[in-house]
Structures are given as C-alpha cells and as structure tokens.
Amino acid sequence: MPTELKLPNLGENIHSGNVVRVLVAEGDVITEQQPILEIETDKAAIEVPSPQAGKVVKILVKEGQTIDVGAPVIALEERADGKAAPAQKSAAAAGAGTQSPPAKGEARAVVKESPRKEPEPPKKKAVEEPTPERAAPPAPPAPSVPPLPEDGKGPLVAAAPSVRRFAREIGVDIAQVKGTGPSGRISIDDVKNAARSRVPAQPAAAPSMPSPGLPDFTRWGEVHREPFTSIRRATARQMAAAWSTIPQVTQFDKADITELEEMRQRYAEKAQKAGGKLTVTAILVKVVASALRVFPKFNASLDMEKGEIVYK
Template sequence: MATELKLPELGDNVASAVVVGVLVKEGDTLEAGQPFLELETDKAVMEVPAPAGGKVEKLMVKPGDEVKSGQVVGMLGDGTSAAASVPAKSEASPPPSPEEPKPQTPAPQPTPAPAPVKPPALSAGTHKLIPAAPSVRRLARELGVDLLQVVGSGPAYRISESDVRRYADGGAAPVAPAGLPAAAPTLPEFSKFGPTRREAMSGVRRATVRSMAQAWSLIPMVTHFDKADVTEIEALRKKYGPRAEKRGGKLTMTAILLKVVAAALRQFPKFNASIDTASNEIVFKDYVHIGVAVDTPNGLLVPVIRDVDKKGVITLAVELGEIAAKARDRKLTPEEMQGASFTISNLGGIGGTGFTPIVNWPEVAIMGVSRSEMQPVWNAEKGAFEPRLIMPFSLTYDHRLIDGADAARFCRFVAEMLEDPFLLGFEG
C-alpha cells in the first residue's frame, strides 16, 4: 500500500516554499522522521521529515520547484506497490496534445503569468541556496531569469525584485552590500596539501551561514562583559529543583535567567526594540519573547519562549525543557523559531570564561553566559575572603541604538537580580 508524502503546514502567513534540496532518490529507503526535502521560505530554511518509513517509489519535485502546504511530493511504499502510485484513471485520461508533453508528475504547480519565455529550470542535483523570497522566485520564472546568475543587492546577497528586473533588462550587477566582499574568494586546491573530503551543509547550517552573514554586515556590534555572584540563587535553584521536577521540568540557570532578563527588558525597553532604517524609527515591542540558543547534533537552533514576563520560573523551566527537546529531535515548527525580541546563549554547561555572541537581526542585543566558578571574594564587613560562586556573562548590542552606558546599566541590573533574588519580587 503506497503512502503519500505530503508537506506539513509551512507556518502562519507562509503560502509556499521553494525546494532547495532533495535528500533522497527513488529507490532509497526512508525511516520515519528522516529528512527527505530541504525547503526555503522567506523566513527560514527547513528540513522536512518523512511521516513514515518505507521505500521511495516516486518523487514529484526537484530543486527550484515551488510547493505548498499539504501538497503531495512523493509516494512511499514497501517496494511492491509502485503501480499503485499511478492514478487508476490514467488510461482513461485524454492523451496530451502534441505541443504539450505528457507531465511526469502530478504535483500541482503555481500558475505563472503569461510570458513568451519559458523560465529556465535548475539543473538536476543543484543544491545551491538562493537567497530570494518566493515572490522574487515567481517573478524570475515569469521573466525567464535564472536566479543562479543574479547577484543580490540585499544583506548576504539577498535577491530583490529590482535585482531580477535589472538582470532581465540587461543591467549591470549591483554593488555588493556594505561590509561584504564584492565576491567570495576562490578556495585554494586543498587536495595538493593532503587528503580532503566534502560534506554537504544541512539546512540548519545553511540558514546559519545566511543569518550570521546578514547580521555581521548590518549591525555594528559591541560586547560588554560583567559577572554576577550567583551563590544565593544557586542555593535556591537546588532547593526548589524538586518542585520543578514534579511539574516535569528541570530548574536550570537558563530558566532563572529568562525571568531575570524579562524584568531587565521591561526596565530597559530599548533592548526590546528593533531599528527600522527605512522609516528612521525605533520599533518598541510591548511583548517579551526570548530566544534560547540550543546546541543540537545538527547545529545551533534558537526556539522562542513567549510572554516570558508573564510566567513563573517553574513554568518557564518546564516550557524550556520541552522546546529544547523538540529542537534536539528536529521537531520545531517555523512558528516556534520566530518572533524573539532578545536572545540568551548559555554555554556554562560546556565551559569557558567568556565569549562574544552575535546579535540576531532584527534584535538589538544578545546575552552570552559562561561557566560559573568558585572564587575568593573580599567581605569588607568580616575583613576576610569568602568563597563565592561567580558567573561571567556578556552582552553584545547594536551600537546604533544602544550606548555603552546603557549596556553597563542593563548588565548591572541583571547582576543585582541574580545576587539578590528577593528583588525579583519587586522588579519581576
């Protein structure tokens, strides 16, 4: 019995996506949950997992195709039902006209605007990630433009409609975005120095390459370093940890930081904003959604915890554990990775004494947390050194909006909340 491979929901306000990679071929055996397609929307690159296991009997899409939620993109079976994947009415269907070749797959295609030029198709096996929104790809097909030949003028070479029209009219290539080289330099021939091997980037890594390049080219970043005495709050974390476990969560320092940072964002709304350079305005957000960087076998993912300021620490601990597990199992939806107004990256569980995280545009700040360690701290009242647990952390910020003094005050607020948990009752 053949099983249809259907695309899941692509997310709110996402009408379609473009296939940027087909990870299997007909005849391959898929396991349930194994990625078989890479799709790109105007918001993210995602890998689509198989809903069930079986043998790939038919593939109905190729790189460059535009697809929609619920569309059948392939047939899956046990290898004995290939004939079943062909519609029973195919023999009774009228033959195609001579000027219209018989279609090879039943996958629905978007209806293009009338155009005398047939748009070029991507070559088989092409896996190059083209930074262009679906609307831009649609325009390229209508004008017969091969996007592989277009240099985008946007951040990280993102292609706009004007770039496509310029290319169609025979215009010159645009100037590379500020902060990026005019063209990527050609790599040397590494094999002459010794053996090499190549591995295709995953969809997660491709998305990371694009977003980090965009952020680095757009944002003048500065990092401020600070530290907090977390001796008292660490004792409370251990004391109330069992209460969180009864609720199905784990009371981690990250869960506590979520609540502390939410209070800081309310106190310093500039850090919970974005810059609109087109209108010369600052967009202040009345919500507090915080992204949390999660290290997974497939790369760094940043799921978003929503309305952090309205939730208790134990509730946040439970939610954080659930969404981190979904990230590691590659079950996050696009919606669960959108809408953050600030990000926390905690590497304390791995080690290190400090680092400079990169701001996730269009956010304007990100906090990096390193491993706490016991240090001798002078107690003036007792006239002696005392062992205290000190947590180093850093804040990278967009210097176009945030000044150094702002960053220092923000970090001092966070440190004071951690050093005296009682203050959260007033500020949180």
C-alpha cells in the first residue's frame, strides 16, 4: 500500500509554505534524502527531501499551492526490498492488541460507575429547600454603593479638595476613580492613573487605517501582475508596520575616524585569529549600544494599549 509523505517541520514559527516547484514526477524512482519539493516560506526558499526511497505513485500537491506542515505531498510505493511496510503492519497489529484489553476495562468501569450517578434527586431537594433561606443574603451587597451626602448631589467620595480640583481640571469624574489609599481614599496618583487608562483607546486605531487604492495603471499602457511570494509578503508587512510605528528620522554628521581606522587595522589580525572580523560596522554597533545606555529615550518604545513608554 502506498505511503503518504507529509510536509515536515520547516522551522520555528513556520506553519505553512508555498509550493514553488515539484522536483519529481509520477513513476519516478527516488532515493532517500532526494529533494522532492521546493517550498517557499516567509523566511526562505528550501528544498524538502524524501525521508525514504521508493517509487512515486501520485503527487498530491501542485505548484503555487499553499500547504500546511503535516499535509501529505506525495504517495510513495516502497521498493520490494523495503522493510518499513511490514514493520508498520506489525506495529499497527501490536497497537490494536494492546488497546483491546483497556477497552474492556473501561467498559467495566463505566458500568460500575453508572449506578453511582443515580442519587441525584436528594441534591435537587437540597437546592430547592434552602432557596427561600438563601434569598436573603444577596441583600448585604447593597451597602457597597457609596452613600449619598445630605445635599443629595452625588455619591460621597473620600478625596481631598485638592484632589477633587485636579480631577475637574483634567476632566476625570472623581466618582469613577478607584482609590488605593486607606479606606479607599483617592489620591492624585489614582486620578492620573484613571486618566491614563482612557488615553490609549483613541491612538491605538491609527495603524489600522486602510491603505489608499492604486490608480488604474492601464490608462498609460500595458501592465503585468503576479502574486506575492511569501518572502515578499512578509517584507511588505514588516516594512509597513515599521513605517507606521517607528519615527522616520535621519541624523547626518561628520566624524574624523583616522585614529579609529588605525586602531582597527592594528587589532584586525588579532580578531581574525580569534575567529572574528573587526570591521567599522562592528565598532559602530558597539558605539551605538553604549550611547543608548546613556540616552535610553532613543531606544524606547511606545505601548499604545497601556499608555506607557518602555525603556530598554
């Protein structure tokens, strides 16, 4: 019986790929580890080898198709001298033999446990009887509602006059602020936190703005269209996200690196012996990393959902 070869794991966080080319044809006799497909993912294009030798009976995918990891790709008929098929049958038979006894045991367990589920009527009586007695307890939560002051203008809130004035100035309803002080007393920090919790809702929707449509290019001549590849789609997605979330600022400056280049050439041979390569880029990365420690705001990120600045 033909064996279906499935798409193996292609790497971390890769769940599917596009079939670029099918490298074998029906009727071909292939060897173990021979490439059978070329798959393109969001990260790279790779060749998928066959885990075993045999004859290709049927190809289950086609070029341009998107398939998930674990999906069958080809049906392979093992050679006459192959030993994998009998092993699979014996394993299946052994599995069937080992599974049959537990099935009986489980059936017996169900029969024994079934009578224990009968004493349910007493539970219903227990629920029905206390119902009138337990109807009273829900009343106590009522005191959780803040009492009204004598003038009846609103709920009594534990907050100093200065805190109330600050809440009015920034447009925060003091009655909706949860106090963290003694006995629920509201502080200025509580009012600030309540104000911050309302801010992220509006700017968070900015990155989801729809992109404007393209004009009709056929008005100026013939056009040719082709679908995105996985790598091109991932690149476009990340560039769009970077453009909308990272400030596009460029700083130009001049620096005299004469002494830096002399130092680089002096230690280049030593770095090469250690298995590395001392380049200007490597030095600049070190310089930038050191500068970001001194000026962390340049490396900060904005968490629009929580209204916070993340320093790293």
